[in-house]
Amino acid sequence: MNEVEWMPMPQMLKKETAGFSLTIGLPAERHQHENRVALTPAEVNELVEMGYTVIVERNLGQGTCFSDHQYSEAGAVMTSSHGEALFADVVLRVSPPDADELDLMKPQSALITSVAGVAKDERYLRTLLSHKITAIAFEYIQSAADNFSLNALLQEIAGFNAVMTAAALFSDNVESQGRTLCGVAGIPPAKILILGSNAAAAAAADTASKLGAQVEVLGKSLPELNMLIKRVKTPLATDMLTWETVAESLPEADVVICTFQFIDTAPPILIPAEMVSKMNPNAVIIDLSINCGGCFETSRPTTLRHPTYQEYQITHYCVPNITATTPQTTSLIISRFLCDALQQIKDEGGIENFLSLDRAWLNGVYTYKGYITNLNISKIHNLPFKEINLLMAIFNK
Numbered sequence: 343m344n345e346v347e348w349m350p351m352p353q354m355l356k357k358e359t360a361g362f363s364l365t366i367g368l369p370a371e372r373h374q375h376e377n378r379v380a381l382t383p384a385e386v387n388e389l390v391e392m393g394y395t396v397i398v399e400r401n402l403g404q405g406t407c408f409s410d411h412q413y414s415e416a417g418a419v420m421t422s423s424h425g426e427a428l429f430a431d432v433v434l435r436v437s438p439p440d441a442d443e444l445d446l447m448k449p450q451s452a453l454i455t456s457v458a459g460v461a462k463d464e465r466y467l468r469t470l471l472s473h474k475i476t477a478i479a480f481e482y483i484q485s486a487a488d489n490f491s492l493n494a495l496l497q498e499i500a501g502f503n504a505v506m507t508a509a510a511l512f513s514d515n516v517e518s519q520g521r522t523l524c525g526v527a528g529i530p531p532a533k534i535l536i537l538g539s540n541a542a543a544a545a546a547a548d549t550a551s552k553l554g555a556q557v558e559v560l561g562k563s564l565p566e567l568n569m570l571i572k573r574v575k576t577p578l579a580t581d582m583l584t585w586e587t588v589a590e591s592l593p594e595a596d597v598v599i600c601t602f603q604f605i606d607t608a609p610p611i612l613i614p615a616e617m618v619s620k621m622n623p624n625a626v627i628i629d630l631s632i633n634c635g636g637c638f639e640t641s642r643p644t645t646l647r648h649p650t651y652q653e654y655q656i657t658h659y660c661v662p663n664i665t666a667t668t669p670q671t672t673s674l675i676i677s678r679f680l681c682d683a684l685q686q687i688k689d690e691g692g693i694e695n696f697l698s699l700d701r702a703w704l705n706g707v708y709t710y711k712g713y714i715t716n717l718n719i720s721k722i723h724n725l726p727f728k729e730i731n732l733l734m735a736i737f738n739k
Contacts, residue, residue, distance in 0.1 A: 502545045627641070
């Protein structure tokens with residue numbers, strides 16, 4: 343995406359917090375085996391005390407051991423109506439709703455959720471535009487100078503979970519090699535190849551190294567690889583991601599973890615089935631990029647109930663929501679992050695005021711009052727792009 347040129351707002355919005363009142367909707371997650379929630383009862387209680395009305399659909403937290411009673415005791419308005427939870431000023435979800443659910447949302451409301459899996463869905467996008475919904479994506483919330491973001495935190499959990507999953511699969515004597523990742527006397531450690539150098543890659547490399555595996559990382563940029571080496575601190579091999587380095591390293595790997603995220607772009611590399619067929623028999627592939635389409639020709643989405651399949655005698659694990667394997671930890675992180683932002687929204691007197699002052703969250707906006715404000719998404723659908731700063735200046739005079 344092109345660098346955004348930040349321009350001062352023509353006029354700072356007047357902060358009005360007296361009588362502040364917004365409804366927050368927490369509709370139940372409808373995606374299969376989606377156990378994460380956007381707000382826990384503790385954060386719901388904080389928001390209610392701030393003056394928010396929080397509407398929670400019943401059975402929302404059953405997968406994370408948060409009961410309806412806990413949400414009710416926290417001050418939430420409980421409902422059995424999916425539509426009522428969606429018809430709020432601000433809707434929070436972990437997995438994105440589908441287009442039919444968007445039709446139940448209040449016009450000109452706000453939606454804060456992941457955009458993975460729907461950025462390339464034209465019907466989804468057009469529904470957002472027709473309802474003039476302000477859509478904010480977890481993946482885009484980040485300022486140019488600050489690497490701390492919700493997406494980075496979620497990637498760290500994904501990287502850790504990927505290695506722990508790999509360890510379990512690799513020790514399976516039926517579909518894999520029945521070995522541990524670490525070496526013992528006379529037996530070398532497993533070779534783990536990590537594709538990518540983002541937060542997920544760093545967490546995976548750190549975890550795998552501490553478990554005693556032999557780790558190699560192929561990254562897209564030297565600065566990212568340098569940051570990864572500084573974080574991991576234990577010896578590991580790194581190289582630039584090219585067809586040559588992938589072709590050289592892939593056949594020797596016991597476990598391959600792909601960490602690339604290409605929400606609104608093409609994959610940096612798509613490994614063909616022919617290359618997969620040359621891997622060690624009973625090796626393991628964990629494709630964390632599957633929520634974007636996958637980085638292996640042999641990858642296809644799986645579920646937590648049936649997470650693996652074999653292709654060319656290679657075990658593939660392609661669960662799009664791998665952080666749902668640790669739903670409570672993931673939910674606690676998402677909830678705290680969102681609660682802090684909602685506190686600021688209240689302090690600033692509304693979401694527009696908040697966005698005008700917080701560049702990281704402003705970067706998260708990809709549709710605003712009927713316009714596309716993310717350049718990559720606009721190119722995918724060949725629809726006009728509008729600069730978010732200009733739109734806010736026009737609509738919030």
